[in-house]
Amino acid sequence: MPNxxxxxxxxxxxxxxxxxxxASRYEDEIFGIIDHILLFEDLARAEISQLCTKMxxxxxxxxxxxxxxxxxxxxxGIILTGEVAVVKENCNGEAKQLAIVGPGASLGEMSLINGxxxxxxxxxxxxxxxxxxxxxxxxxxxxLHPSLGNKVxxxxxxxxxxxxxxxxxxxxxxxxxxxx
Amino acid sequence: MPNxxxxxxxxxxxxxxxxxxxASRYEDEIFGIIDHILLFEDLARAEISQLCTKMxxxxxxxxxxxxxxxxxxxxxGIILTGEVAVVKENCNGEAKQLAIVGPGASLGEMSLINGxxxxxxxxxxxxxxxxxxxxxxxxxxxxLHPSLGNKVxxxxxxxxxxxxxxxxxxxxxxxxxxxx
Numbered sequence: 001m002p003n004x005x006x007x008x009x010x011x012x013x014x015x016x017x018x019x020x021x022x023a024s025r026y027e028d029e030i031f032g033i034i035d036h037i038l039l040f041e042d043l044a045r046a047e048i049s050q051l052c053t054k055m056x057x058x059x060x061x062x063x064x065x066x067x068x069x070x071x072x073x074x075x076x077g078i079i080l081t082g083e084v085a086v087v088k089e090n091c092n093g094e095a096k097q098l099a100i101v102g103p104g105a106s107l108g109e110m111s112l113i114n115g116x117x118x119x120x121x122x123x124x125x126x127x128x129x130x131x132x133x134x135x136x137x138x139x140x141x142x143x144l145h146p147s148l149g150n151k152v153x154x155x156x157x158x159x160x161x162x163x164x165x166x167x168x169x170x171x172x173x174x175x176x177x178x179x180x
Numbered sequence: 181m182p183n184x185x186x187x188x189x190x191x192x193x194x195x196x197x198x199x200x201x202x203a204s205r206y207e208d209e210i211f212g213i214i215d216h217i218l219l220f221e222d223l224a225r226a227e228i229s230q231l232c233t234k235m236x237x238x239x240x241x242x243x244x245x246x247x248x249x250x251x252x253x254x255x256x257g258i259i260l261t262g263e264v265a266v267v268k269e270n271c272n273g274e275a276k277q278l279a280i281v282g283p284g285a286s287l288g289e290m291s292l293i294n295g296x297x298x299x300x301x302x303x304x305x306x307x308x309x310x311x312x313x314x315x316x317x318x319x320x321x322x323x324l325h326p327s328l329g330n331k332v333x334x335x336x337x338x339x340x341x342x343x344x345x346x347x348x349x350x351x352x353x354x355x356x357x358x359x360x
Contacts (some may be wrong), residue, residue, distance in 0.1 A: 084217055096355045098348065110341040113334065121344055139350060142334075146326035153333035154293065154322075157340060161290040164344040168278065171351045172268060175276040 014058055014075070014132065017066070023055035023131045029080065030131070036104025038159050039078055039152070046146055054141070055131045060124035065106065067122040073111020075134045079103050082128025088120040100125065109156050112138065192256075194312065196239055197246070203235035203311045206269065209260065210311070216284025218339050220331070225329055227303055234300050234321070235311045240304035246287065253291020255314045262308025268300040289336050292318065295332040 023030065027049060034040055040048050057080070060066050066077060069088060080103060086099040086107070098120055101107070107122050112135050142149035201300060203210065207229060214220055220228050237260070240246050246257060249268060254321035266279040266287070278300055281287070287302050292315050 011275050037344060069233045088348075090352055096352055098355065100293060110344060113337045114341045114345075116345070120346065142330045150326055150329050152264060153330065153337060157293045157333060157337050160340045160344055161294045164340055164347060165294075165296070167344060167347045167351055168268075168299065171347055172270055172276055174351075174354050175227075176280065 009172075014066075017058040017060050017064060020057035021127065023052040023057050024049070025085045026057055026080065026129075026131070027052050028138070030061075033080065033103050034121055036102075038104060039106050039155055041155055041158075043148075043151060043155075048147075050148065051133070051141075051152075052131075054137045055133050057129060058129050060130065061125050062124055064124045064128075065121060066124060066128070066130065067118050067120075069119065069121045070117045071167060073108055073116065073118045075132050076109045076112045077107045077122075077130035077132050079105050079107065080129040080131055083125040084122045084123050084128055086120050087123065095121075106159060109159065113156065113160075194246075197238040197240050197244060200237035200239055200309065203232040203237050204229070206237055206260065206309075206311070207232050213260065215285050217258060218284060219256075219286050219335055221335055223328075223331055223335075225242050227331070230328065231313070231321075231323075231332075232311075234317045235313050237309060237311050240308045240310065242304055242306050244304045244308075245301060246304060246308070246310060247300075249299065250297045251287055253296065253298045254316075255290040255312050256286055256292045257310035258324075259285050259287065260309040260311055262286050263305040264301050264308055265303045267291050267303065275301075279325075286336075286339060291338065293336065293340075304358045326337075 020026070030037070030048070031045075032054065034048070036094070040051075043051070043153065060082070066084065067073070081103055083100060083102050084105070084107060085097055087095045087097050090096055107130070108118065113120050138152065141152065200206070207215060210217070210228070210232065214228070220231075223231070238279050240262070247253070261283055263280060264285070264287060265277055266281065267275045268275050270276055287310070288298065291304050318332065320327075320352075321332065
């Protein structure tokens with residue numbers, strides 16, 4: 001199974017960040033915050049170790065852009081330490097803050113899956129370490145390890161469904177009353 | 181691979197609807213609207229036929245509730261014909277209309293995946309036929325046909341991500357400006 005090839009232009013968005021090496025090196029730290037990592041929920045320790053061998057870690061300084069709105073979305077990041085603001089420009093060019101997220105949260109899974117440009121920009125609010133899983137790696141897992149792939153996809157679906165639920169609830173007060 | 185067992189209490193929510201039998205009987209009609217069925221996007225004809233053998237069809241009259249907010253979410257429905265209003269009560273008990281959806285749209289995949297109660301109520305606005313895929317059937321597919329399972333989950337993720345994108349865009353005007 002191929003490892004991430006960081007020479008590919010795929011991850012150019014991460015070029016400004018400091019590369020920390022394979023997530024396997026940080027496996028113990030990852031297990032230390034495992035309860036907060038939704039993406040690893042329901043995975044066995046051996047499966048997480050397997051995923052770690054496919055992930056690369058990066059460090060972002062305060063103010064670094066981890067993902068930029070409208071860029072190609074070819075990876076997702078899991079926050080290991082630090083804090084990230086998720087912001088999006090409105091039609092007047094004002095940056096609206098959609099969320100602040102911390103350790104265990106995943107970033108960028110929407111674009112990874114649907115192939116559309118990044119919906120929002122993610123900016124480190126403090127020094128932040130992330131573990132990166134590329135689209136190519138996920139597709140490799142789906143082809144070569146479909147059962148592990150199913151688990152990863154199910155968890156991504158749970159995360160996305162939960163966000164849709166929360167976002168819809170926030171929108172509810174602004175919607176007109178139904179005539180049914 | 182087990183077929184859907186309609187004697188199980190799982191599908192009690194559908195008891196008020198008219199049962200039309202296996203989706204295999206309607207396979208030609210389903211292929212007729214296939215371009216609109218997001219859940220079948222990227223599936224080969226043989227895979228869709230396989231899924232059809234696992235789905236049961238129902239007819240809802242105008243005003244019938246297909247899914248009710250806060251019920252257990254143990255199936256998803258694909259609209260074959262007709263139109264469905266998706267409504268949710270706010271804290272004052274007023275019904276807010278989240279969306280109107282038609283042929284090809286899927287209903288109820290959020291609860292199916294995350295195991296939480298139904299987020300909203302789906303009401304037929306005109307006579308509506310739906311094909312039903314239960315949670316048990318999806319898990320059977322994941323275990324017995326993991327590659328087909330991968331495809332179904334990927335498409336569900338794409339549908340959910342697109343909805344999250346649309347809902348977040350609708351919410352954007354109501355969010356404060358970020359201080360980053």
